[in-house]
Structures are given as structure tokens and as C-alpha cells.
Amino acid sequence: MSTPLLRVRGLTKHFPVKGGVLRRTVAQVKAVDGVSFDIERGKTLGLVGESGCGKSTLGRAILRLHEPTEGEVFLEETDVTAASGSELKRLRRNMQIIFQDPFASLSPRRTVFETLREPLDVHRIGTPAERRKKVEELLEVVGLRRAVLHRYPHEFSGGQRQRVGIARALALNPKFIVADEAVSALDVSVQSQVLNLIDDLQSEFGISFLFISHDLAVVQHISHQVGVMYLGKLVETASAGDLYADPKHPYTQALMSAIPVPDPKAGSERIVLSGDVPSPMNPPSGCPFHTRCPAAMPHCSTIEPRMQNLGSEAQPHWVSCHLYGDTPQADNSAD
């Protein structure tokens, strides 16, 4: 097996919470807390979890749109977290992002052409004539007509804007793209068009994706690997097949059973969680999920579970939950 395209190790992002008259830091929001994973070349890691669990922050910290507090990110051999200046600029050609909001992600006063040409200008790629040609190619790749070149964003539907956003991310031929809720704002009939487009781009250009979504069904469709996040931590990762066939973590199980199925005959045995999501400013001790977990045991509130592989070496299935593996020892306890 070759080395993965992207390696994330112990990535952490804490946001300071300022308070008081002196605007001193009074607390930390632990938005992302020690997350590690790999993404293989040409593969997609789907990332699911509830609102505020840190998915977007994780994606942005990988791209250095947020400065990580701790941890390392390697794109091939390059240490992304250590890069600066011109090296970072060069790295940016290889990692891109597609955003959620089709209305906010394009500058309202620039035409499609201006938006798509800018990355080529900034990185001095080709002559002006070549840039124009490249922009036209990009439009074709995302399934838009050349006639839209000089249109403004407000003249497009949500799905079309999303295509322009995807074209912009492709302009520099990246190897890795973070898709942050890229289809969440779209209607189902358009959503499926854009999902298919992303799929096609992957097979065509061999791009790796971190596909962030709160929709488990969308993630299953698009991903090879899936990670489940809860309160800034990854609690389970496995291949899409394994995770959906045999979810191990009680949170993953609850999440899956909560999805409304568009089939009235599917008798759902729903695990309805009680309680609300705790605040990441003040996460529970021990297992972060113990306040809502239907399977919680006494030691869950004091001892933090560690990631353990319940699968094989070739087909790993990582879970952090005390229900599996050895009974935890007190000395494993996190501070």
C-alpha cells in the first residue's frame, strides 16, 4: 500500500473565548480535539456529525484557513502546518475547498470569468489567452455552458452557483479538496446532479476529498471511508461498507436510527436520544457522549475511551468506546 495522500495527526483547534472588560481569554472552545486520520489518493473520507461538533473547523484547520493549535498535517511529504510564505502559497495549489452556501461563496460583483480566472492570475499560470481557454474548459468540466462566462452570480440557480464554486476549486488542479456541506443547501433533484459531478471528477482526475456533511445517506453514497465526529473528537472511523453495515459506537448507532427513511413501510426502531448536545466550551469528563449515551456505564463518566481497532490491519474499524475491548484501567484515565 502506498503512503496516503493526506495524513492528519492529533489535529487540535481551540478558539479562545474572550470575556470581561479586559477582554482576557476566559475559556477555550475545543472545536477540534486531537483528530487523526489518513486519506488515500483518489479516495473520499466522509465526515459526519451534528451541528457544532467541529467538522468545518477541522476542514479549515487542514487547509490552514484556521491556524491549528496543535497537531500535524502532511500532504504527501510536505508538512502543511509548518509551511509559510511562498511554500504555503505553492501548497494551496494542491488543496482546495468547496463551500456550503451557494449565495455567499461567490463574490456578487464579479462575473464567472473573473472568479475563475483569479486563481490562474495569482499563481501566474499560462498566458492570458491560455487562462481564458482554461476557464472555458473548467466550465465544460462542471457542465455549464460557455455562454454563462460573463454572467454574475445572482443570475444563476443554487445548483449552478455550486458548479461555479466547484470549477473554482478545480482551477489549480488540486490533489485534495475539502467539500464542506457542498450539497446541503441544494434541493434533492439538484443535489443528486452535483453528487454525480463530484463522483465523476474524482474518477477523472483522481482527486481525494474530505466530504463534510451532516447527512449520513449522502456520505454513504459518496465516501470510501467514513469518520463520525462528536464534540470535536473522532469517535468512529471505518470503510463506508463496514460503518453502515455494522456501526459500533452508540452515537453512530443513534445517528443512523434517527435518519428519516423515505419509505413508510420501513419499520424504524428508533433510538431517540434524550438530552441536548453539550457545549464544546465545557465538554463532559470521560467519554464526551456519556451524558446522552443509552449504553453508558459508570466508568464512562470518568475514564476517556481510546481509539481501538476492531477490524483487521487491512480493513481497520476504529472505535473509541468502553463497550469494546478490554475493561479500561484507571491509569488510562485522561487528566
Place this chain on the structure above:
Amino acid sequence: MNATTTTEAAPAPRKQSESLWSKAVGKFLRDRWGMASLLVVLVYLGIALGVWAGLWGTDWNTLTPTINAEASAEHWFGTNRNGQDIFERAIFSTKTAFEIGLVVAILSTILGAVMGAISGFFAGRWPDEIILWLKGVLDSIPFYLFVAAVAFALQGYAFSMHVAMVATFWTTTARLVRAEVIRLKGFEFVEAAHALGVPELRIISRHIIPNTTHILLVQATITFVSAIKSEVILSFLGLGVKNGVSWGLMISESTNEVTTGFFNNFLAASAFLFVLVMAFNMFSDALQDALDPKKTG
């Protein structure tokens, strides 16, 4: 790969590309009151340009023997107590007003835009702190006191009034621009630019400032009116126009005349001022409506 493997997204149902600007212009053209006010403003501008070109208003300083004459065919608005033609003076003052309004509006808008953009982009960091502090200081000094101080400091310098006004008026523009920039900074298109490696200065100049132009335009018109109104008060207080004549100076002159029951000078200057200020305010409102993306249909 080509588009055949993806579903062709149908084109938007529009024949011609239409920028937000052309949309705003179209909207303004349909605003009857906005167009009427623009017409009035253009008439004033024509008067001011004519004075510049020396087509009219040339006799504003010519003394005639008839003092405080009533309106006649020769002196449309009569003459003042020096025997100068009031109509000529009011016409000439239009140029003075435009000079002050334009200079102050343009300079304070540019200053406000730059300061506001820097302060918003670096919100919470030192450049912002410095600009905020400066704004705080300027805003805390009473306007007329400040003007008097500047006028005194720049003894006899013809532009002391302009300097004082620009130094005061930019703060409002800067505050609005700063808020807008902070809002825009959170937009995903700005993040996308960061992700593409676009340098910060280019992000400010190409992505952020162009999206504040609607604020700048409206602020410029508001500042224009404020400047003209302030000029009148400053000139009345003797802190304003030194060379030439202005509506403020005319009103100032008229204070002695009105006690003797002669109102021509006062009325002429006030009417010229009032109509321009009203028209400009209406123009500014219409502009604001036309540029408001929420109200574009």
C-alpha cells in the same frame, strides 16, 4: 472528461448578462422622485460649471450705486447693502458650494474607505486599535470647536475649513465600511480567496472594497450635503469661506439687513441652499434604495 457525463445544467432564463450595477441603474431610472431630484441636482451642477467657465455669475463682486434695491429687471433679486447683485452672488455661491461639497465628499469618502477597510480587515489587531482610537478622539471633540482650532492652527490658509470637515466626516464612513468589511470577511468567497492563495492586499482591494461601493456612494452623497450645510454655519460664524462668496456668507451679511426689514439676501441664499439640500437628500435616498440588494427584484 466532458460535460456529457454530467447533466447539463440549463442556463439561467436571461438573455443578457446584467451586473448588479446595471440592475441598480435600471431601478433608479424607474424611481420617479429619484429622477426628479437628480434633475434638480444636475441643474445646480450646470450652474456651478457655468460659473467656472465664466459664463455667468461674473458680476458677483461688482458694486453698483443702488443699495438694498428690491427685485427688478436689472437686479432679479435686488441688491445687498453694498449694492452687489444678490442673484449673481447666489449663482456664484453655487460654485462655492459644489467646490466644498465635492472636495470634502471625495476626500472624506476615500479616507473613510481606506481606514474602514484596513480597520475591518485587521479587526482586533493593532491597525484596527489605532484607527479606532483615532476615531474615538476625533468624534469626542465638538465639531465647531475643532474647526475653530484647525482654522486657528492653519491661520489664513484658505482650505482650513475643508481640512476640518474631512477630518471629522471620514469617521462615519469608516465606521460603516468597517462593519461591512467584518461582515464580508466571514463570507465564503473571501475564505475561498484565502484558500486560493490570493494575497491579503489583493483580497482587500479586489474582493472586499468593491462590495462596499454601494455604501461609499451613498455616504459620499450624505457627506456632500453635510459639507454644504456646515459651510453655511461656519461661514456664518466667520470660520468659513474667506475668498469669494457663499450662501453662508450671504446669510451672515443679511443679519444686519433683516433688522431693517430687507429679506432678499437671506431668502435668496436660503432658497438656493434649501432646494439643493432637499434634492440631494432625495437623490441620496433613491440611490440607497436602488443599491439595496434586498430590494432588487
Place this chain on the structure above:
Amino acid sequence: MALLEVDNLQVEFATDRGIARAIDGVSFEVNEGETLGIVGESGCGKSVTSLSIMGLIPRPPGRIAGGEIRFAGENLTRLPEKAYRKLRGSDISMIFQEPMTALNPVFTIGNQISDVLRRHKGLSRKQARARGIEMLAEVGIPAPEKRIDEYPHQLSGGMRQRVMIAMALSCDPKLLIADEPTTALDVTIQAQVLELIKKLAADHGTAVILITHDLGVVAETCDRAAVMYCGKIIEQGPVDALFEYPRHPYTAGLLASVPRIRPDRLPRLPTIPGIVPDLLDLPRGCRFRDRCGQALERCGQFDPELNADNDAATVAACFNPNPVVTA
């Protein structure tokens, strides 16, 4: 007679580019104790339909251009505003998508619930408070006697939505309209809220109109459903039949393109080609024609009406519907 009968409703909006007919001849009924789902994609007119029933269409630019809305036999389209105000909150109430915008941030939730109760039920201050606490307990808010004195921003999104439900149900309405009540919520919280609406509707015998773009939500909570496209209902019927044997090509396409968890990953998701047409620039004939794979000659000339086929469980507005399957 059904509790609510909407009959050939037409709603228009004046826009810069012309008159947009956002609702064009919509008819449906809701019976007591029944839950009707209205589904469709963004802009198809779901919210406008619900606002019309509530008498809350902004006028101008909107206006009801035709049709009737009969509630317990009374035509609401001609009801004077004062009588309407009395109806809203007592006999008909509504839950909105974004609970934060529907709750007043400067009053405690206790104030807001008691206000409704005192206005419509004539309770005293003390009675209203006691009833408010009861309601909060019923919607599953822990420590309701403490929560009642908190402000909306002190509650989580799911709790706020539950407060909205408590307020909406506090006067025992006969009809509850819920416009995307769970769209802003996480799936786990959505499950709690839907469960709650289902239970309360059953307990109180309330008729519910549930508006959503999520077909899964409809399948799990509704008895009957209506599918809207471009201001028209294109198919309606019992949920079981509608989801199993959709007759209209749009319903079928929509159902196929919803990503769902499947044992095997599909190589490609089925899609509906093209995009929804502009309301001001509708195609002639059937509005779905440009995207329809089974269009006939006739589809370009005439607008299909909702048509009951003797054997079919659902009614569809289509000249060439999918064949009837008898189970």
C-alpha cells in the same frame, strides 16, 4: 365536511419583472386528527400555501387572486383581520422553521406562553403560568418551572423548537401548521421533535399540516401527502401508496434521487435533469415537461389537472402517469 378545505387557491406576487403566480389552483383537505404532508423543492409554494391559510400573506406585494380556504365551513379568504387574529393562535396555530426568529428575544418564554393563554383562554396571570409550566413539561423540557423564566437565547435550538410547539399547542388548536419545523435541527434532535408532534397530535386529536422538503420526514410522520411543483399540487394521496407506487414522473424522480442508506452503494444517483422553471417564464402546457422523460405531444399544449384514476390510490396531474399497480 373536512376540517380544512382549500379549494382552487391562487396567490400572486407583484415583482419587478411582472406578476408571479406562486400558487396556481391548489386544492386539498385535512380532516380532524389527520396529518397531511406537503412536500416539494425550494420555491414551489409550500410556505405561501401555509401563510395563505394563516392569513399572513404580505399584502402588497402578495394577494389571494382566487379560490377559497374553508375552515370548519367558514371561508377564511373573506374574514376580516380582527376575526382572523382571534382565530390565529386559538383554532389554528403555526410553528416556523427558525424558532429564534419566531420567539421574542426580550421576553422570557414564560411571558410569551402566558401572553397567548391569557389572550385566547382568558386565564389569570397565575393560572397562565401554571398552565405554561404544564405545557413545557408536556413537550419534554426538563425543570420547566426553572426554564419558564429563561430567555430564548438561553435555550438550545431543539429546546426552542419545543417551546414553539408548547406555545402552538397551549390553546388546543384544531389545526396545527408546521412549516419545516425540524429543518434547522440535527437529526437526533429532529427525531425528538417529530416524535413529539406525532404524539401530541394523537393525544389532542389535532389536525396537522407538516410542510417539508424531506421525503423521509413525510414518510415517517404523515398519513397523507401532497407533492408540489411550481405552485401546483402534482400528486396527492395516502403516504403508503404515494411512496410505493408514485404515478407522477416528478414524484418518482424525486423519490429516486433522494440519497438513502443502502446495503450496496449505487454507482450513480438517479437524477432529474434540468432545473425548476422560472415562475415568470413557465413553459406552455405541463410545467414539468422540460424535465420529463415520458412527455407526450399533448404535454406541450395543455396543462394537466389532478385526475382521479379509478384504480389508483393517488391522484396525479399527468397525461402519461406511471401505470397503476394494484397491490
